[in-house]
Amino acid sequence: MRKYRSRKEKAFRRAAVIALLIAALCATNAMNFLPRQAVRDAADSQNMGEFTVIRSFYDGKLRCYRMARQYMVESADALLLCAVGFDPLMGWYDRDWCAVSTDDGNGIHMGYRGHQQGEAYSGYFFGRLDDENIAQMKLRWKDAGDDNGERWCEKTLDEDAFFRGENGKRYLLWEADSFDATNTRWFHGMTAYAYDEAGKLLAEEEVRWHDWGTKE
């Protein structure tokens, strides 16, 4: 005779099967139920080890970012800025990323990740400042515009771009709004310069650049 199960028991059994399936999907990396799992995928693609989240935020400027979250994470040897999106059928997945190495002994580590969708653009400079004396940072690049790339341009980063993480290290996260962001050619070959209070150059590094595009 078929065993009778109460409504509560049925609900618990279903919940248990759901939990088992979720565990199987997570263990096999088949589906991400948390954004952090998608960040793990992005970190894997950049060969990063275990990471900690430095900052996460929402940026809905692009249509493809409306169901996405931005993460700046750090491992023992790299810093990563990535966007992870949510799809009801796929769960959380890695959308785009840019990683910079942080184990090269340099005083600054700088990257840029941009994403264009139609006319809309979202771009962020990010990095870590290992030299405590850094008081100001400038970006310098050669304009690839009308005069055949002979013009040097310079931009000083705002103070609010810098922040201190919970681990005590200094980081940089700056939205590249004030540039003509749809013209990304100038990001190639861009160099970041770090100065102390007196204006003495402390470190310089070529900005690691990664630009992405999504169809409208």
Place this chain on the structure above:
Amino acid sequence: METIRSGSGCSAGRELCLKGVKCMNRGEYTAAVLKGLRHVTASEKEQIRKELDGHMEDHALELMERGWEREEAEEKAAACMGDPMEVSKELQKCYSYGWLIVGRVLGVVLVLLVLLSVTELGSAGYGLVMQWQAQHNPTKHMGEEQRAQIRRELDITVDCGNSVLQFYAVGESEEGETTVHYLIYNKTPFRFVAKNIGIRYEHPEADEHEMDRGGGYFSDAWVHYGNDDLVPPKGAESVTAVVTWGSRETRVEIPVTWEVAA
């Protein structure tokens, strides 16, 4: 008769009838109880019907063994169950509407999840097979033509953080170039392959162009297969593969000679 009524816990029968409640048979009584229940599924109704029927049947049989007529015994057994509306009320407490909704929502989630799991777990299974194949049978993905060009199998492994780079064969292209075959996979099963591992080849007597004559790759989320064409200097026993990821660099010697079949 009185002994039976008190012994079976039955005290309602005659009184109910006397109070004007219609004497019912088993079927009528069960129907009356079920009528008073709300939000009960068809299977639950069937279960309740069986349960009540079973009780009344047992009681009626007991009465019949003691000399009652079947019809009377059934009416008596039904009456002994108590007021059907009261029984409905008591039963309703066992069938919480909240748990019904929770169970149904979970049922829908479960069905969706099972459908998703079929494809997603299938994909993960494919990834696992690809990782296993990369470690145990790396030439399996090749076509016959490409496999025929292999001259020497290698087993040179480079530890690149979470991923492993393995040089597994050298071959000879149709143009006479040396082809170095390699693959990359994540050390952890199911996890994705690193995409930032770079390889360049060096030999003191060769220029950069000879060490980078193109190549090809075949890649999915779990394994990256690649082949690089190069032209080592004549007589060279090996070339140096410089493997880079992040700011790290590892150098390994790749033999580029093989025995020519007689």
